[in-house]
Amino acid sequence: MDIIKELKWRGAINQMSDEEGLRRALSDKSVGLYCGVDPTGDSLHIGHLIPFMMLKRFQMAGHRAHILIGGGTGSIGDPSGKKAERVLQTMEQVHHNERCQTEQMQKLFGKDNITVVNNYDWLSKLDLLGFLRDYGKLFNINTMLNKEVISSRLEVGISFTEFTYQILQSLDFYHLYKHNDVQLQIGGADQWGNITAGIDMIHKLEGNKAQVFALTVPLMLKADGTKFGKTAGGTVWLDAKKTTPYEFYQFWLNQDDRDVIKYLKFFTFLDQTEIAELAEKVKTQPEKREAQRRLAEEVTEFVHGKEAVKQAERISKALFSGDVKQLTAVEIEQGFKKMPTVVVTAAKKNIVDWLVETEIEKSKRQAREDITNGAIYINGERTQDLEFEIDPTASFDGKFVIVRRGKKKYFLAEVK
Template sequence: MNIIDELTWRGALNQQTDAEGLNKLVTDKKISLYCGVDPTGDSMHIGHLIPFMMMKRFQLAGHHPYILIGGATGAIGDPSGRNSERVLQTMEQVDANAEALAAQMTKLFGADAEVTMVNNYDWLSQISLLEFLRDFGKNFNLNTMLAKDVVASRLEVGISFTEFTYQILQSIDFLHLFEKHGVQLQIGGGDQWGNITAGIDLIHRMKGNQAEVYGLTIPLMLKADGTKFGKSAGGAVWLNPEKTSPYEFYQFWLNQDDRDVVKYLKYFTFLDENEIELLAQEVATQPEKRSAQKRLAEEVTTFVHGPAELKEAQKITEALFSGDLQDLNAQEISQAFGKMPTVELSPEPINVVELLVGTKISPSKRQAREDVSNGAITINGIRVTEVATMIDPKDHFDGQFVVIRRGKKKYFLGKVSQ
């Protein structure tokens, strides 16, 4: 199957400007295509990952992806998906975010000749106001711009001229990449459909209708319960390991619903149809094994973070499942328990009862003694049953942490002051 057939099987296609023409184009030759991301933050989250997974598939099929970092468009803000104006960032912040996103893209796509990274600030910043109005503004009909979903949805609450012109700037991007690099296809989320078609219209007006350019969007991804994909209990799931640790990232995929996991295998992994079908059969016949979820977590964590980080995430997962924390190091403890309730501890040895009361893990000495005597307390994975036990915070995890569990599920991370 060609790349369009594969994307169709994976359920990854939503709208296409000319499905028949694009199918013929990618069958006849290898093309250049692009997808953009604005540096409104210093990291992408997994929602951003969806169109770039599609770009990666084109890359693996021999096509040439252009990754556009919106250093210029990010400075003014895209109105899509919002009911209010964006707060403008400083150019220094935009530049820093652009650098961080470029590093993430390089990790996903590589830094060799198989991918080209561009920043639209390089060309949009060179256009004067008069050039913008004469050369480009004349090619946009106000009524057509107002009818675009992304703009129409904002008319009741209001939209500034700055955000209103966003679709013109994105259209210039497509024109520039078509002229300078022969890019023929733009990919984006469903909310980018109006911007994509505006770019195609601009190219046809300035280069003629014979110019072969296409656009396609991905479907809006919803979970089986109808909620939007991409959020966890702690908020967005980021690609930056400082924002979402590889362990947390791995756990997000490992905990997916049986009803969603096959869809996510198609979207977020490069497994072929036969392997995904076998995993789908296991979901149907042996869901308790969670084989599909494990494979999903392995594949996506490796793609985003690498094999070493996957191995570390699996090590932490196994240690927490077994309750044996002894083989974990300080960094792994920080990943595993970084978002658990935290208490501050002195580096000096302390009686276990005093520790529980002093950190308010147990509400009183009587309750603390009862918790210990009943075997409800584990320290660093070791059950403590004697009320006279002394705990030395420097004994484990490079003297940085003490992991306290009360009962079966209540974990507390003791951070040892240095």
């Protein structure tokens, strides 16, 4: 398999150093490569998937993938993509984030051809004089200032702490080259300056014959020119507690026709033939949204597993049809997370009084009218009896009551 050719077809390469040399290395042997992430939060988000999908493809092709959790670099802050200094986290928070991200990565990458390392293990052992004598001397200030990651910050200012980030990331590459036989670093487009600085450091310390390479992925933009991964509801996280699998599935399902094929190429492992067939369906039968559905299935399964896909599909079907009574309490929590929510007691009560007390209906007159006209559904069942008594503990493990008013207006009553 020509992985470089495959990545180019998928639109996954932005820049590459010494393409010919990298091709030779990849064809001759199993290459060690790495991608890093700083533990600035306790969960990764879909933006992190962009470079890590690249790493996953190399892993699947038999190369030795390394994930670097930046416990050291994360404690000082990467200036990339920021207009101001980062607020430093406590080391306790950094270490907590390290553990959370490591668990997520192990789930995504499994155990074959993968090594997880933490740069805190070697960066924390540096002493100031050794850092300045052994490594600081290798970096020319003028060259560093010309790197986009630094030059973009000069107008507003940058601390010495964040200025040194480039040296620390270079040290990571050097350490992994020496101790883990890593030759290739991959990252986002904004990391090109940091990665090539690492190559320069290795060549100065090991000689120009040292085979090390850089590869970056493009900045991911949507068809409307906005940045991929941001939604009106905020960040789409990989942690199921922050973004439920149903919300995650819906994010991919709702992608624009203009973007969906690009995302299928980048975020799934479908082959060229199947993606070409889906591209044709986008042109000829866009209303069926088959490409979006396949995208949602593939990425959700990769991140959350097959059962999460089944759950998301059940929730979607139930909300569309109104047949919510087949859902479990767990699925209700996912599917109704952003629905209007009220808190109720477990006490049984007449439907008219209950609807008014929960403010689902504005008045008893309106409640009676909607019930009589068949516009009110309780837990998926149309209820037209004005004497009906609502038992909040009767369904969904006694945790919820689902009310639908009209065709699409849902309310969630949470039993406390």
